[in-house]
Amino acid sequence: MTNFFKAAAASTLVATLCASTAMADTVAFLMPDQASTRYEEADWPGFQDAMAGLCSDCELIYQNGNADVALQQQQFNSVIAQGASVIVLDPVDSAAAAGLVEIAHSQGVKVIAYDRPIPDKVADFYVSFDNEGIGYAIAQSLVDHLQATGVPDGAGVLQINGSPTDAAAGLIRDGIDRALDASPYVTLSEFDTPDWAPPKAQEWAAGQITRFGGDIMGIVAANDGTGGGAIAALKASGADPLPPVTGNDATIAALQLIIAGDQYNTISKPSQIVAAAAAEVAVQLLKGETPNATTELYNTPSQLFVPAVVTQENIKELIFDAGIQTAEKVCTAEYADACAALGIK
Known part of the structure; x- marks a missing residue:
């Protein structure tokens, strides 16, 4: 072998080893949308913090698909090209994600389904909260509240589900259905919110308020964004008092609405928990x-x-005493008096 070919072979070997090393130490974290503030506020920082303790030499790549299936596919292909050997994927579209898993596996890349499952293709692991349990918990909490406050059997509620392309939203819906179907209350109307977009939930809720008016005794919304949209529609209609509205995610905005008495419940599921679990699995x-x-x-x-379900009754204990949020962040001037009344300081 000539010196030229020896040098070329050596160069190729070094490049291969470098690529292999980069691939072994690179983990991508791909989230689905920006309508839910949790991804930038909690999931990604939580994943970074956990990885720093588990694999300080690992290279991390973060991308957000912004509710665009094609964009997420481009991002997925890009991180593989950049050498990611593990991809933590919260899919924009759970069905379309099956193809992404297949692409990854064909190149020896592992996929951790995160938050939203991928029903049509077996990923290497799935990390999430119990989404069907979440749907059941928020709906049953509302049912219990309606019964405790004397709302008669046969009264009506609205149901606002999440995105129809999100398998986790389908699980949440199944849990809501299970609670409502066993309750004495009637579902007046139901809506699947495209891309989990709060404005779309608000627009739909406004139409149902015009349609049903005071017959709406409660609204089961699948997350805080859709619940906030429903509350905005109720306020715009002049409803007083507001019927109880559920949520999920314990966003700062939702916690403020609960403290103010405008939202009935949410779900405390600190994203840092699943982010840390995903980091452990990735390593x-x-x-x-x-x-x-x-x-x-x-x-x-x-x-x-x-x-855990959060209401006004336990928000201090579950959110503030537990250190999940601080009064400094949540109890802004507009909510200071309401926070004080609940002993939050």
Whole structure:
């Protein structure tokens, strides 16, 4: 072999080794949209913090698909090209994500489904809160409240679900259905919110308020964004008092609405919990280890966390005493008096 070919072979070997090293140490974190503030405020920072403690030498890549399936696919292909060997994926479209998993596996890349499951293709692992349990919990909490406050059997409620392309939204809907179907109340109308967009939920809710008026005794909304949209529609209509509205995610805006008495409940599911779990699984996969699953969903080994329902009655204990949020962030001037009345300071 000539010196030229020896040098070329050596160069190729070094490049291959470097690429292999980069691939082994690179983890991508791909989130689905910006309508939910949690991804930038909690999930990504939580994942970064956990990875810093588990694999300080790992290179991390963050991308947000902004509710665009094609954009997320481009991002997915891009991070593989950049050497990611593990991708934590919260899909824009759960069905379309099956193709992404297939692409990744064909190139030896591991995929952790995050928050939203991928029913049509088995990922390497799934980390989330129990989404069906969330739907059941918020709806049952509302049913219990309606019964406790004397709302008669046969009264009507609205149901605002999440995105029809999100399998997690489907699980939340199933849980809501389970609670409402067993309740003495009637679902007046139901809506699947495209892209979880609060303005779309608000627009739909405004139409239902015009249609049903005072017959709406409660609204089961699948997350805080859609719940906030419903509350905005109720306020715009002049409803007083507001019927109880549910939520999910414990966003700052929702916590403020609960403190003010405008939203009935939300779900405390600190994103840092699932982000840290995803980081642990990612590092185990990097090391060639088999992560420990506590259950299985859609044939995928999974770890599902159990969330807690938050209302005015327990918000101080579950959110502020637990250190999930601070009064400094939540109790702004507009909410200071309401916070004080609940002992939040």
